[in-house]
Amino acid sequence: QVQLVESGGRSVKPGGSLRLSCAASGFSFSDYSMTWIRQAPGKGLEWLSYISFSGNTIYYADSVKGRFTISRDNAKNSLYLQMNSLRAEDTAVYHCARCSHTTLTDPWDIWGQGTMVTVSS
């Protein structure tokens, strides 16, 4: 069964750090590019970061560039998001998603259920 499961979300104080993980199963993880997306409570979807299947190509949204770092470990079938200097506006459900093929513009065909991050003093 093709599946993505996020973990690592919790409540953290402003300025704190957190590392999210996304465990992939049921497919050859190393063949797929991956991405992180978040959704603040009651709001729409916001793309955060993209990493190619090899890890050689990475993009970030302006809102997180310089604070968040995407990475992957193909041997462990895992995707990560290191989040530093967290702000209240980073409060959201964080989803990982699989890019359906190898082209950058390909859609995201598998999504995880998400993990909640709350940034509050």
Add this chain to the structure above:
Amino acid sequence: SYVLTQAPSVSVAPGKTARITCEENNIGSKSVHWYQQKPGQAPVLVIYYDGDRPSGIPERFSGFNSGNTATLTISGVEAGDEAAYYCQVWDTTSAHWVFGGGTKLTVL
């Protein structure tokens, strides 16, 4: 920056046709993907590359993209189609993925 504009809400009676639009200058030159998100669930891809349908998505869902508007059309709307729908494009200028603000489809 690239901004995709969607109407916040659309209402339609069961069995009728719902049209959800995504607007931006010259969006027709880009490839548009559409996602459906029901409350408390992860988004699901319903249309990709303007008008292609993933396996498992009913034929009632279709898409078209031209000029300044991309449209997701749902024919014979059912109660189970009630959800938020988001359009998405890759903006090559900024090297960013961009989502529309989402349209909440209500089935009357």
